[in-house]
Amino acid sequence: xxxxxxxxxxxxxxxxxxxxxxxxxxxxxxxxxxxxxxxxxxxxxxxxxxxxxxxxxxxxxxxxxxxxxxxxxxxxxxxxxxxxxxxxxxxxxxxxxxxxxxxxxxxxxxxxxxxxxxxxxxxxxxxxxxxxxxxxxxxxxxxxxxxxxxxxxxxxxxxxxxxxxxxxxxxxxxxxxxxxxxxxxxxxxxxxxxxxxxxxxxxxxxxxxxxxxxxxxxxxxxxxxxxxxxxxxxxxxxxxxxxxxxxxxxxxxxxxxxxxxxxxxxxxxxxxxxxxxxxxxxxxxxxxxxx
Amino acid sequence: xxxxxxxxxxxxxxxxxxxxxxxxxxxxxxxxxxxxxxxxxxxxxxxxxxxxxxxxxxxxxxxxxxxxxxxxxxxxxxxxxxxxxxxxxxxxxxxxxxxxxxxxxxxxxxxxxxxxxxxxxxxxxxxxxxxxxxxxxxxxxxxxxxxxxxxxxxxxxxxxxxxxxxxxxxxxxxxxxxxxxxxxxxxxxxxxxxxxxxxxxxxxxxxxxxxxxxxxxxxxxxxxxxxxxxxxxxxxxxxxxxxxxxxxxxxxxxxxxxxxxxxxxxxxxxxxxxxxxxxxxxxxxxxxxxxxxxxxxxxxxxxxxxxxxxxxxxxxxxxxxxxx
Numbered sequence: 001x002x003x004x005x006x007x008x009x010x011x012x013x014x015x016x017x018x019x020x021x022x023x024x025x026x027x028x029x030x031x032x033x034x035x036x037x038x039x040x041x042x043x044x045x046x047x048x049x050x051x052x053x054x055x056x057x058x059x060x061x062x063x064x065x066x067x068x069x070x071x072x073x074x075x076x077x078x079x080x081x082x083x084x085x086x087x088x089x090x091x092x093x094x095x096x097x098x099x100x101x102x103x104x105x106x107x108x109x110x111x112x113x114x115x116x117x118x119x120x121x122x123x124x125x126x127x128x129x130x131x132x133x134x135x136x137x138x139x140x141x142x143x144x145x146x147x148x149x150x151x152x153x154x155x156x157x158x159x160x161x162x163x164x165x166x167x168x169x170x171x172x173x174x175x176x177x178x179x180x181x182x183x184x185x186x187x188x189x190x191x192x193x194x195x196x197x198x199x200x201x202x203x204x205x206x207x208x209x210x211x212x213x214x215x216x217x218x219x220x221x222x223x224x225x226x227x228x229x230x231x232x233x234x235x236x237x238x239x240x241x242x243x244x245x246x247x248x249x250x251x252x253x254x255x256x257x258x259x260x261x262x263x264x265x266x267x268x269x270x271x272x273x274x275x276x277x278x279x280x281x282x283x284x285x286x287x288x289x290x291x
Numbered sequence: 292x293x294x295x296x297x298x299x300x301x302x303x304x305x306x307x308x309x310x311x312x313x314x315x316x317x318x319x320x321x322x323x324x325x326x327x328x329x330x331x332x333x334x335x336x337x338x339x340x341x342x343x344x345x346x347x348x349x350x351x352x353x354x355x356x357x358x359x360x361x362x363x364x365x366x367x368x369x370x371x372x373x374x375x376x377x378x379x380x381x382x383x384x385x386x387x388x389x390x391x392x393x394x395x396x397x398x399x400x401x402x403x404x405x406x407x408x409x410x411x412x413x414x415x416x417x418x419x420x421x422x423x424x425x426x427x428x429x430x431x432x433x434x435x436x437x438x439x440x441x442x443x444x445x446x447x448x449x450x451x452x453x454x455x456x457x458x459x460x461x462x463x464x465x466x467x468x469x470x471x472x473x474x475x476x477x478x479x480x481x482x483x484x485x486x487x488x489x490x491x492x493x494x495x496x497x498x499x500x501x502x503x504x505x506x507x508x509x510x511x512x513x514x515x516x517x518x519x520x521x522x523x524x525x526x527x528x529x530x531x532x533x534x535x536x537x538x539x540x541x542x543x544x545x546x547x548x549x550x551x552x553x554x555x556x557x558x559x560x561x562x563x564x565x566x567x568x569x570x571x572x573x574x575x576x577x578x579x580x581x582x583x584x585x586x587x588x589x590x591x592x593x594x595x596x597x598x599x600x601x602x603x604x605x606x607x608x609x610x611x612x613x614x615x
Contacts, residue, residue, distance in 0.1 A: 006476040008538030009568030010596040014477055021524030021533045048315040048536045050560055051524070055536035057314070060571075060600065065593055149534060151317035151559035154426035158534055165523065172527055173562065190562060191524040192534060197317070200425060217416065217428045228428075229316045 001025060003076055005069060010060050013069060016053040021160065021191055024084075025052035026148050027270050030233060032079035041071050049233050051148040051158060051192070084270035090144060090236040090288045092262040093195070096247040097121070097137050097208035101182045106206050112176040120205040124171045124188065139169060140207065141239035144284050145193060146268075147231050155197040155215035155229035159237055162273065162281055177203035184210045186239070197229075211242075211250040212261055223260040236266065238288055264291035293357050294407060296440040297391065300352035304503075305411050305430040305442070306404075308341040309555060310419035317559045318428070320539070321421035324503060324555050324578025325402055327463065327607060328366035332406035334614045335363035335383040337451035342410030343420035345436070347403045349581075351394025352436065354405075358388050360444070361408040361451035367579060368465060369403055370395030382456035400465040400579040408447035423556055425504070452614075461610050463576065467584050471552070471573050472591045472599060473542060478532060478564035482547070486514040490550075490566065490588060497584045498549065503556035506577050507549050508586060514547040514566070526562055534562040540569040542588075550588075552577060572599035 001024065004016040015032065018025035033054040037047045043063030048055045058068050098121060110116045115123040125136035145159035152158075161168060173189040178201060181187070185196040187204030194204055197215035213221050214230040224230060242250070253259035264287045273280040306329065309322025323329035323346055330340040345352065351369055356362075361383050364371050371378045372393045378384050386392065394403070413420050413431060422430025431440050479487065493511030500507040516529040525531045530546050537543065537553050543563040544550045552569050554577060569577065570591060580586065591599070 006479075007474060007568075007593065008477055008565075009474050009540050009570050010593060010600055011540075011571050012538035012568065014536065014538065016535070018522075019525070019533065020522035045311055046314050048559060050535040052533050053535040055538065057311075057538070060597060061604075065597075149560060150315065151536070152534075152561055153558060154317045154423075154428070156317050160524075168523075170524075173531075190526045190531070190533070198426060215426070217426055217433055229318070233315075 001028070005072065007065055008055065010065060011057055013056045013058070013065070013072060014053065015056070015072060018052045021052050023146070023160070023270055023273070026146070026160065027084045028079055029054050031082040032075055035075045035079055035082075036072065039071070039075060041068070043068065048151065049149065050151070051160065086234050086268045088234045088236055088266060088268055090238060090264050090266050090284050092238050092240050092288055093210050093212055094242045094246065094250055095141065095186050095208045095210050095239045096242050096244065099209045099247070102185050102206040102209055105178070105180060105182055108180070109174070109178040112174050112178060114172065114175060121207055124169070124205055124207070127171065128169050137207075137241065139167075141241055143281050145237045145239070147233055147235040147237060148192070150229070150231050150233055152194075153198055153200065155231060157195055157214070157231040157235070157237075159193040160191065161193070162236070162277070164277055171205050173203035174205070177201055181206065182209060184213065186210055211247050211254065213254060221254060222257045236268065236284060238285065262288065262291055264288045293444055294411070294442040295355040295357060296352060296436050296438055296442065297355050298353040299436045299438060300347045300394075301350040302435050303345050303347040303352045304422035304424070304435050305343050305413055306346040306421045307343040307419055309421050310417045310429075313417055314559050318417065318426060319423065319555060319557045319559060321419065321423045321429070321503075321555050323404060325366050325404065325575040327575050327603070328402070328404045329406070330607065331381065331457050331610050332363045332365040332404045333410070334611065335365075335381070335451070335455060335457065336361045336406045336408040337448040338406060338408065338410045342406065342445070343413065344404050344406040344411060347394075347405065349397055349401060351403055354392045356386050356388055356390050356392070358444070360386050360447070361453055362386055362392060363406050365404045365457070367400030367403040368398040370398075379456065381462055383451050383453050385453040401581050402578050407444055408451045409445040412443040412445040425556065455614055457610055458613055461606060461613060465579050469576060469580060469584060469586050470589045471576065471586055472570045472589045472596070473567045474570055474591060474593060474596055475567040477541065477567060479566050481516055481519075481529070481564050482514045482566060483517055490514060491590045495550065495586050495588070497580045497582050497586060499582045501580065501582055503554060504558060505551045505553040506580060507551045509549045511550075514544055516547060530564050531562050532564045534560055536560045537565065538568050540571070540574055541565040542567050542569065554578070570596040570599055572596070572603045
């Protein structure tokens with residue numbers, strides 16, 4: 001891993017921990033971006049962490065770009081030595097795979113897809129070497145995921161599965177982006193899952209939909225009344241497969257203010273995870289089911 | 292104490308100077324695309340420079356005043372009417388309760404800014420009244436204004452000087468050809484030297500897909516990539532990266548074909564490589580570009596970018612002095 005710095009015009013510095021995705025790169029990025037946020041460097045206006053990089057926006061009338069760059073570089077060594085531990089939460093997110101709404105959408109945009117003759121799930125299962133879509137879906141939801149970035153549009157989480165690289169699922173994005181994606185679609189592109197927080201354009205493959213709103217600018221939804229965005233980088237997610245009946249029930253309960261996601265507080269230690277992936281995930285699941 | 296929307300125009304939104312601070316959650320700063328024009332309009336009517344006004348794209352709205360007020364229109368050049376009498380732009384115009392503000396056809400530029408004494412006083416969301424339509428945030432219920440909307444107005448400062456105007460020399464020129472200065476960087480190394488030269492040598496045209504999120508350009512040669520083995524998680528296309536943050540003004544080129552410059556309602560990140568960033572001094576100019584207009588990108592270094600930024604700040608100071 002070699003850190004790379006680049007100016008994004010006269011108001012941004014882009015810091016890339018690694019060209020490729022890994023939990024090591026993510027942890028280094030989040031600890032360094034936290035260090036920048038905590039450092040109180042005058043002139044920093046925004047710090048945005050991403051999967052394996054982060055971005056600092058600054059006011060060049062307050063701090064010159066070269067001085068800002070020097071300040072950032074000072075924080076790099078400390079970030080490398082930082083403990084790769086995080087106090088966070090695990091959240092259970094219900095997913096209705098093969099739902100009728102994303103199905104209708106993916107059929108509508110079929111000519112923009114690599115495989116016009118199947119569904120996004122058929123294609124993803126095949127290119128990842130699964131015999132059946134069911135087996136692929138199981139690989140998608142049997143282990144927890146890390147929210148490695150929040151962005152693109154309001155409150156949209158990118159998630160990275162907590163498994164070794166050999167077990168990572170990978171799919172390309174659509175050949176040409178769609179102009180429509182249903183709200184709360186569970187999508188997939190590269191090695192990342194996402195939840196579309198709002199309806200709109202998108203290029204990720206569509207696997208299903210969650211009845212759980214994750215962005216509410218009106219803040220009327222019970223669990224979004226404190227803040228309109230649900231996810232933060234560092235959150236852990238466990239997908240829970242559900243059927244149509246449960247989907248309809250949760251949707252109705254959310255509308256009545258009678259539903260909230262299951263959440264448990266957990267600690268995540270990257271070294272412990274790397275030493276024992278399945279054991280670490282099992283503990284995360286126990287914490288969730290004890291909630 | 293309000294402004295009634297008779298006709299909304301094509302796409303007219305409430306904008307102020309935006310809501311920085313939430314980009315890490317995918318909520319962009321938003322605010323006027325041509326910030327200098329909004330600031331000037333506000334100064335003309337005695338408002339704080341950051342008060343909320345209207346940003347009208349290509350076509351003006353028709354508005355009915357329910358109280359006496361001072362109004363100013365800046366930015367794009369389009370005929371301005373109070374009732375049926377044509378009025379000058381960049382000028383503080385007194386209006387009486389019951390009068391209507393209307394517009395003729397666009398002559399130059401793309402976005403007109405309408406400021407009214409007291410400012411538009413819709414409820415702020417995350418510290419700003421700016422409309423972020425993708426996230427249904429700010430403005431009127433998170434959307435563009437519509438017929439029948441009643442826009443509340445704040446308390447006028449009383450500092451407006453009807454008849455005052457911004458001198459011609461302090462209005463940024465509208466119209467072709469436009470040069471956008473850009474600082475190479477980010478993933479600039481992903482394209483070949485020939486492609487790097489070609490990007491700045493080619494003439495580009497504004498594509499129809501041009502909005503508050505970003506402006507797309509077409510007409511230049513496709514960019515040739517330096518060969519690589521795709522990094523894990525990036526995706527197989529040579530223009531893919533592991534999803535990262537996008538700076539405001541950054542120039543991404545999906546597939547190497549059509550550059551997109553992100554603007555005030557930028558997506559905060561994604562999986563396309565960027566070759567550089569339009570400098571802060573030239574961001575306002577993008578908001579005044581019409582589709583099909585020719586544009587050239589001009590390579591600059593940081594020193595030039597900072598000098599240009601100081602020049603723009605100096606121009607704004609002279610506007611303040613002229614209206615003080």
